[in-house]
Amino acid sequence: MDLTINGTIHTVNLPDDMPLLWALRDGLNITSVKYGCGIAQCGACTVHIDGEAVRSCQVALGDVWGEIKTIEALGTPDALHAIQRAWIDHQVAQCGYCQSGQIMQAADLLSRNPEPSDDDIDAAMSGNLCRCGTYPRIRAAVHAAASAMREA
Amino acid sequence: MGRVKNIARRSFLIGSAAILGGVAFGAWFVTRPTPNPLLDDLAEGEAALTPFVKITADGITLIVPRADVGQGIASTQAMLIAEELDIDPATVTLDPGQPHQAYFNGTVAADGLSFPGWDEGFVAETVRDLMMNVARLSGSQFTGGSSSTADLHETLRRAGATARETLKAAAAARTGVPRADLRTEDGHVVLPDETRIPYTELAAEAAGIEPVTDVPLRPASEWTRLGKPYQRLDIVAKSTGTQSYGIDVTLPGMLYAAVRANPGRGGGMASYSPDAALAMQGVRSVVEVDEGLAVIADNTWFAFKAAEALQVDWLPPDYPASSDAMWQALTDAHADEFQNSRLRDDGDVEAALSGAKVIEAEYRSPFLAHAALEPLNATVLVEDDAVTIWTATQVPHVVRDAAAEVTGIDAANVILHALPAGGSFGRRLDHDFVVQAIQIAASMPGTPIKTTWSREEDMTHDFPRPLHMSRGRGAVADGRVLACDLDSISPSLIASWFGRVFIVPPGPDAMLVWGAFDQPYAIPNYRVTGYAAPPLMPIGSWRSPGACSNSFFHESFLSELIHAAGADPLEERLRLIDHADSRRVLEAVGEMSNWSGADIGPGRGRGIAFAYTHGVPVAEVIDVTLTERGIRIDEVWIAADCGTVFDPVNAEAQLTGAAVYGLGHAMNCELTYDNHTVQQTNFDAFEGMRLRQTPKFHTRLLGQAEKVRGLGEPATAPAAPALADAIFAATGQRLREMPFNRSVDFA
Ligand code: FES
Ligand code: FES
Numbered sequence: 084m085d086l087t088i089n090g091t092i093h094t095v096n097l098p099d100d101m102p103l104l105w106a107l108r109d110g111l112n113i114t115s116v117k118y119g120c121g122i123a124q125c126g127a128c129t130v131h132i133d134g135e136a137v138r139s140c141q142v143a144l145g146d147v148w149g150e151i152k153t154i155e156a157l158g159t160p161d162a163l164h165a166i167q168r169a170w171i172d173h174q175v176a177q178c179g180y181c182q183s184g185q186i187m188q189a190a191d192l193l194s195r196n197p198e199p200s201d202d203d204i205d206a207a208m209s210g211n212l213c214r215c216g217t218y219p220r221i222r223a224a225v226h227a228a229a230s231a232m233r234e235a
Numbered sequence: 236m237g238r239v240k241n242i243a244r245r246s247f248l249i250g251s252a253a254i255l256g257g258v259a260f261g262a263w264f265v266t267r268p269t270p271n272p273l274l275d276d277l278a279e280g281e282a283a284l285t286p287f288v289k290i291t292a293d294g295i296t297l298i299v300p301r302a303d304v305g306q307g308i309a310s311t312q313a314m315l316i317a318e319e320l321d322i323d324p325a326t327v328t329l330d331p332g333q334p335h336q337a338y339f340n341g342t343v344a345a346d347g348l349s350f351p352g353w354d355e356g357f358v359a360e361t362v363r364d365l366m367m368n369v370a371r372l373s374g375s376q377f378t379g380g381s382s383s384t385a386d387l388h389e390t391l392r393r394a395g396a397t398a399r400e401t402l403k404a405a406a407a408a409r410t411g412v413p414r415a416d417l418r419t420e421d422g423h424v425v426l427p428d429e430t431r432i433p434y435t436e437l438a439a440e441a442a443g444i445e446p447v448t449d450v451p452l453r454p455a456s457e458w459t460r461l462g463k464p465y466q467r468l469d470i471v472a473k474s475t476g477t478q479s480y481g482i483d484v485t486l487p488g489m490l491y492a493a494v495r496a497n498p499g500r501g502g503g504m505a506s507y508s509p510d511a512a513l514a515m516q517g518v519r520s521v522v523e524v525d526e527g528l529a530v531i532a533d534n535t536w537f538a539f540k541a542a543e544a545l546q547v548d549w550l551p552p553d554y555p556a557s558s559d560a561m562w563q564a565l566t567d568a569h570a571d572e573f574q575n576s577r578l579r580d581d582g583d584v585e586a587a588l589s590g591a592k593v594i595e596a597e598y599r600s601p602f603l604a605h606a607a608l609e610p611l612n613a614t615v616l617v618e619d620d621a622v623t624i625w626t627a628t629q630v631p632h633v634v635r636d637a638a639a640e641v642t643g644i645d646a647a648n649v650i651l652h653a654l655p656a657g658g659s660f661g662r663r664l665d666h667d668f669v670v671q672a673i674q675i676a677a678s679m680p681g682t683p684i685k686t687t688w689s690r691e692e693d694m695t696h697d698f699p700r701p702l703h704m705s706r707g708r709g710a711v712a713d714g715r716v717l718a719c720d721l722d723s724i725s726p727s728l729i730a731s732w733f734g735r736v737f738i739v740p741p742g743p744d745a746m747l748v749w750g751a752f753d754q755p756y757a758i759p760n761y762r763v764t765g766y767a768a769p770p771l772m773p774i775g776s777w778r779s780p781g782a783c784s785n786s787f788f789h790e791s792f793l794s795e796l797i798h799a800a801g802a803d804p805l806e807e808r809l810r811l812i813d814h815a816d817s818r819r820v821l822e823a824v825g826e827m828s829n830w831s832g833a834d835i836g837p838g839r840g841r842g843i844a845f846a847y848t849h850g851v852p853v854a855e856v857i858d859v860t861l862t863e864r865g866i867r868i869d870e871v872w873i874a875a876d877c878g879t880v881f882d883p884v885n886a887e888a889q890l891t892g893a894a895v896y897g898l899g900h901a902m903n904c905e906l907t908y909d910n911h912t913v914q915q916t917n918f919d920a921f922e923g924m925r926l927r928q929t930p931k932f933h934t935r936l937l938g939q940a941e942k943v944r945g946l947g948e949p950a951t952a953p954a955a956p957a958l959a960d961a962i963f964a965a966t967g968q969r970l971r972e973m974p975f976n977r978s979v980d981f982a
Contacts, residue, residue, distance in 0.1 A: 097534075098516065101536050102536065105534060105535055105536035108483075108535070109491060109534035109535050109536065110534065112485050114479065114482075114483035114485070115475075115476025115477070116476075117482075117608075117609070117657075118482065118535075118610065118687075118690075119608045119609075119610070119690065119918075120690045120917050120918050121689065121690055121917075122690075122917050122918075122919060124917060124918035124919050124922075125608065125918050127608060153476065154475065154476035155475075155476060158475065159475060159477075160471050160472070160475050160477060163471075163474075163475070167474045167475055170474040171466070171470050171471060171474045174466060174467060174470055174884050174885070174888065175474070176467075176469070176470060176473035176474060177305040177306065177307065177658075177888060177892055178304060178305025178473075178607070178608070178609070178655070178656060178657045178658045178659075179305070179469065179472070179473030179474075179478050179655075179657070180305075180480060180607075180608045180609045180657030180658060181608050182473055182474060182476075183476040186474065186476075204926070205926060205927035206927070208926045208927075209925040209926045209927040209928075211926070212608065212918060212922075212923065212925070213608070213926075214606060214607055214608045214658050214660075214896075214923065215305050215608075215658060215892050215896075216891060216892035216893070216894070216895025216896050216899070216924065216929075217888070217892065218895060218924070218925075218926045218929035219891055219929060219931070219932050220888070221926060222926065222929070
């Protein structure tokens, strides 16, 4: 089966019913996508399919309907995306395990809503758990990223 | 300390400390320097100037032995060395090192004593010194108890200073310029004529001279990095998906494993059939491990599915089958024969209560999972004469020794790659998951195997925070608190955890009453009694152990007494507190929140709580509003004093993160048992706080306390009682049982 991930086509030989999460992690060694719960409760596995944030633990490989993007497609340490820049400036991460998912969720929000209110952020980001409790800084970083992206 | 000095002097470790520290080995053994592990495998031209600094021609490596479980201690350790060494820590390699006696943690051992942290009397300080030496001799390299910064801040700065002066000595020998005329800057020794010699170029020469150890530390006024806002060294990696955790380890030829253990912890297997699992796609084998079975497969998903398909006939464990039966066992343990400690006994409680109108209350705190977001995992390669382990652990020396024991391979040939953890909250003080991973890998020598627990396995096989209950009796007179008699009842965490990783120390369990007996209140008649219930099941340290429950009991009961006295919750606490640092944080939180009582208008309420844990006084004020959807936490003010703050941006994150952890679990988390089995197996039933529920935080660190202490835990304990107090102010309903969503709804 062919998957388009971050602009590159990858061929995987894995069963249709395997969650995309495990195909990415164990099949293709894209480990920025994290396993936290496997049941759509934590958001650690969030990736984009055709620009929309989805829980990759809930998408069977056979059902992937479009192009997959992981956090690497957003930006890299040498070429940071504005959201990542804001995450760094606000020093959001503690253990950091949830943060790829948080950032991909925030990217989805900001692509649809360039000037989110606190309520908008609450609504969009509350499916992403952070056991370290970085929520206050996530809120601040989403606002900062939004204004940076509007000015860009 | 005046009035609050009257703490009963009994300690669970004084006996063993005295023998180990003073008699058996003699003073020489105790005071001689610990060996430098880096010297063992140095190549020609490399210098290990202290156990924490290694310099080669290629670069500088800092050994940062305390585990980073999210609290940012890797960066703090590097920054402490860098301040004296004059290097940019972002340009060097950080290495957690191999487990070694040189990296022992004395503070966590000293903190386990039956003395409150604010007691700086002769006996307390002497016994603390003895405990430091016990830790040193046993090489206990724990990360925990919010002890890392407290324990290492001088050691690491000294290491940086020693390395710097030794490099200067090498430059002096080379150039003939006296060491006193040299300075250092950004990884270079600088000569008076501004010639710059890189440290890396001096490594070989520095290795040949005796390290210069007699170096005074720079005063805070000269610091260029410490105490100023700086970026965590891992922040870019953690914001770009490039940070690798244990669960991400990938090795050539690696296989993947999942575990299926008895949901009744400690029960065995009557029988099992691997056939259904072995017939599944990608499954290589089924092996027996501690507590159950494991499946080795071609990827984690295949392993998870096959582990579910295993047919096992489990034997029941020896603990009560249901939560009701466990609560009954705890209630039954509130009896004289279970009394374990009475570490506070001031005035005459019985006399004060007799004839007074006695106020009574009972409080309960549930089992809780740690539930770090990264499920437990370890990757292990067993070879003929070596074991290599990749995992995140708070007890590296215990992991090393366990690997030697399981495989029969010499501990010297165990290599541990200690990795950053995706959270821990105390869970990685245990190493059960690593032992299983070693057993799994030992079944297939030569093949690296990554063992990952499913979330369900992680929740079901935690060593949870124990059930804990408390009964208080008290009295008030003339608008003041007159008497407080608190009984605290729980299985002994010391007996359970120490039994797994070390030996069970004799004597009373101070942790059972942490957050109660050691609070710096001078209530005239004041008693705290610990009752050690039967074990129930294996339990573990959960962020702020003991205090995470006791502070809820103690502060809630104190609030009830203050309310009965008709006094102001802040004013009466200030009147009762007899410890300058603690008084200051209460005054600060009052000022920050414009405190003028608990009444902040209709449909709203304001609560307050104070706790002294891990040597840090913390006061929290919380405002709540009743909404149509339930109680909303609006704002939280936190004032604390951990002494000198080295890392202010991270320190604030530890305060708010610990408070979110304390609040979220108090709101909606518990583990309950039926048929010996945990009922909450994933985050759908164990949610914690979500972003939409997160209040606004205001924090202040006073920086006035004399001793440097750590912040990973202290803001956890007062969060639950402050929230309960705010809910009382808003609703008139006193919540005496966690989680609070048993009684109220949250928005
Ligand atoms: S792993 Fe997919 S939502 Fe938790
Ligand atoms: S930073 Fe640790 S789970 Fe979010």
